[in-house]
Amino acid sequence: MTRKSLIVVALAAASVLALAGCAGGATAPDDDTLQVVASTSVYGQIAEEIGGDAVSVTSIVSSLSQDPHSYEASARDQLAVQRADLIIENGGGYDSFLDALIEASGSAAPVITAAEFSHDWPENAGHDEAEATGDHDHDHVGHEHVEGFNEHVWYDPHAMTHLAEAIAADLTELRPEDAAQFEANLAEFESGIAGLESELTAIAAAHAGEGAFVTEPVPVYLVAAAGLVDRTPAAFSEAVEEGQDVAPATLLEALAIIDSGEVAVLIANAQTGGAETTQTIDAAEAAGVPVVEFTETLPDGTTYIEWMQDNIHALAAALDS
Missing domain, CATH: 3.40.50.1980 (Nitrogenase molybdenum iron protein domain)
Incomplete structure (x- = not known):
């Protein structure tokens, strides 16, 4: 069965x-x-x-x-x-x-x-x-x-x-x-x-083509709507999402991308984490890449529109920092 x-x-x-x-x-x-x-x-x-x-x-x-x-x-x-x-x-x-x-x-x-x-x-x-x-x-x-x-x-x-x-x-x-x-x-x-779409268009006008690293694929649609390019190795974000260990070679690739200057912002899932996620966040902070956290589910007392506004504002502030 x-x-x-x-x-x-x-x-x-x-x-x-x-x-x-x-x-x-x-x-x-x-x-x-x-x-x-x-x-x-x-x-x-x-x-x-x-x-x-x-x-x-x-x-x-x-x-x-x-x-x-x-x-x-x-x-x-x-x-x-x-x-x-x-x-x-x-x-x-x-x-x-x-x-x-x-x-x-x-x-x-x-x-x-x-x-x-x-x-x-x-x-x-x-x-x-x-x-x-x-x-x-x-x-x-x-x-x-x-x-x-x-x-x-x-x-x-x-x-x-x-x-x-x-x-x-x-x-x-x-x-x-x-x-x-x-x-x-x-x-x-x-x-x-x-x-929301107007604010995303404004971000795209200022930052189109810049790179983003996402520890999980949760915000990828929003990243794309903001005109950013997802630089995350697919094997990295998929492993984190599935709760699996990231292969050493994949982790090294991810850290190299973060350190390369091709990433303008790192977005982490505030509700999950692990050793590899922590390493990428530490690498981003060391490289001067701003880090923002998004949640996967709706925060208490918040409407969908308010939630997405908060995420978009956080993304814009990180990119403009």
């Missing part, structure tokens, strides 16, 4: 207890709001922005201390999925725990997969803007890991515009009487995204 099958069986058994009142306090919704379940608080917060008071959002991974890659779902999570009117996942293998929950619960709720709005998604290759982002369906094909695809698509503000559009469209289908509210909220969110 595969690990995923074991998870499904375990969740199915646990849900029996949960439905009998042993789900850690989970209770059925007592209002008529649409129930939205998101794999992480990043997507949950965007859903709240679009849905307003017409939705109740449950974000399964909602803490900076939780890792979506290794999250162990609970019976309480399964109950949330069972009751969901709409489900939002990242896809691309990032949050596979949600696929197990959907399978175990038998949920028929529509699923929006953020990865499918990336121009780097394999099925979008070679398509223009409308073709790559305008054909939203619910066949749930984007959850599997795709070799070579960077699944951290929430760091691409442009892709999040199209995700928000899909959320608004699905909420409108579920609750037509609130369509005007969803449309107005979407317009406000898109205005915020436009502001």
Whole structure:
């Protein structure tokens, strides 16, 4: 039996207890709001922005201390999925725990997969803007890991515009009487995204072609939107992301790149680290390369737009230092 099958069986058994009142306090919704379940608080917060008071959002991974890659779902999570009117996942293998929950619960709720709005998604290759982002369906094909695809698509503000559009469209289908509210909220969110893209364009105008070193591939979409060139050896960032040791030759290559003068900024993941990451940070500081830290999940009390603004401002300040 595969690990995923074991998870499904375990969740199915646990849900029996949960439905009998042993789900850690989970209770059925007592209002008529649409129930939205998101794999992480990043997507949950965007859903709240679009849905307003017409939705109740449950974000399964909602803490900076939780890792979506290794999250162990609970019976309480399964109950949330069972009751969901709409489900939002990242896809691309990032949050596979949600696929197990959907399978175990038998949920028929529509699923929006953020990865499918990336121009780097394999099925979008070679398509223009409308073709790559305008054909939203619910066949749930984007959850599997795709070799070579960077699944951290929430760091691409442009892709999040199209995700928000899909959320608004699905909420409108579920609750037509609130369509005007969803449309107005979407317009406000898109205005915020436009502001982010304007700031990224300004960075690109001043720093296009300069190098960036990222300890993990989390912020690569944002780095590209800022006109920077990712100088990180792929083998380095992939090993760090997978929690594996970096090969000595790869580490030496990374340190040489940092010391070469080709790197204008080093971006580290504030939520993870290791000996090799520490060595690259030390090397950057020794070489006078500014270091900034980004988080992988949404900080508490912050909206998606505010979070990305903080990241962009930190990047601009580092490059201008």
